[in-house]
Amino acid sequence: MITFENVSLSYGKKEILNNLNFSITKGKITSILGPNGCGKTTLLSSFQGNVDIKGKIYINGIDIKKYKFKDLAKIISFVPQTYPISFPYLVKDMILSGRTAHIKNIPTRKDEDIAKQYINMLNLSDIENVPYTQISGGQRQLVFIARALCQETDIIILDEPTSYLDIKNQILVMSIIKKLQKKLNKTFIMTLHDPNLALSYSDEALMFQEQTIIKGISKEIINPLNIKKSYGINAQKIEIDKITFLYYKP
Numbered sequence: 001m002i003t004f005e006n007v008s009l010s011y012g013k014k015e016i017l018n019n020l021n022f023s024i025t026k027g028k029i030t031s032i033l034g035p036n037g038c039g040k041t042t043l044l045s046s047f048q049g050n051v052d053i054k055g056k057i058y059i060n061g062i063d064i065k066k067y068k069f070k071d072l073a074k075i076i077s078f079v080p081q082t083y084p085i086s087f088p089y090l091v092k093d094m095i096l097s098g099r100t101a102h103i104k105n106i107p108t109r110k111d112e113d114i115a116k117q118y119i120n121m122l123n124l125s126d127i128e129n130v131p132y133t134q135i136s137g138g139q140r141q142l143v144f145i146a147r148a149l150c151q152e153t154d155i156i157i158l159d160e161p162t163s164y165l166d167i168k169n170q171i172l173v174m175s176i177i178k179k180l181q182k183k184l185n186k187t188f189i190m191t192l193h194d195p196n197l198a199l200s201y202s203d204e205a206l207m208f209q210e211q212t213i214i215k216g217i218s219k220e221i222i223n224p225l226n227i228k229k230s231y232g233i234n235a236q237k238i239e240i241d242k243i244t245f246l247y248y249k250p
Ligand SMILES: Nc1ncnc2c1ncn2[C@@H]1O[C@H](COP(=O)(O)OP(=O)(O)OP(=O)(O)O)[C@@H](O)[C@H]1O
Pocket: 011, 014, 016, 034, 035, 036, 037, 038, 039, 040, 041, 042, 043
């Protein structure tokens, strides 16, 4: 459903990634792993038009450059890594704004019901009438995840969706993602800093290594050898109650 063919990504004359060739599978959760500064956000930015693209990125067989902005917003939603703080919109209105691509004039009852559904799903009803400029970093991250889910697209892209969240909310968000993937066959693509989260929740993974990106089934490629190649640290596989995770050694 998403295919990169000989893609290079650059900011002006500064090339960040080159010769990207891979496909992202429809209906799967794909995690993107790699060290700080390797180009994860740049890769995701190619879906937002924030980076110069050479080569072809196909979404449902159509070159991304051929999509109109509003049509792309009906297929792909995006949760950025940082959130610009601007006007003090109420949390509920910020989440409702995720419906913009579907709204003709003003939001309908259906749009409001969908927004409410995600407010409840992410446990945000206590703060729905608070300006989003007056909530915590973690709460703001949940609001932007709710806003993206509200857009009801088939593809949801998240840049480090758990970076501000406590462990309970990390599990909440990842479980919601898993539920929506299973129930509605949605495609999730997300950068993660924690290989163990990727191991637990993603089906497939893209791992940045020096000069190359490898892709495969998460449980197969997120292993000590590839952790060493990607991050330069030693890790050991541990299994408890049939759950495999990685222990990082100093
Ligand atoms: N707007 C920009 N203009 C020029 N260079 C940029 C820009 N944004 C990022 N870069 C550079 O691109 C490279 C990749 O950055 P990117 O943000 O994609 O990395 P990342 O893997 O997402 O890092 P992190 O894990 O720290 O978020 C870095 O060397 C960075 O300095």
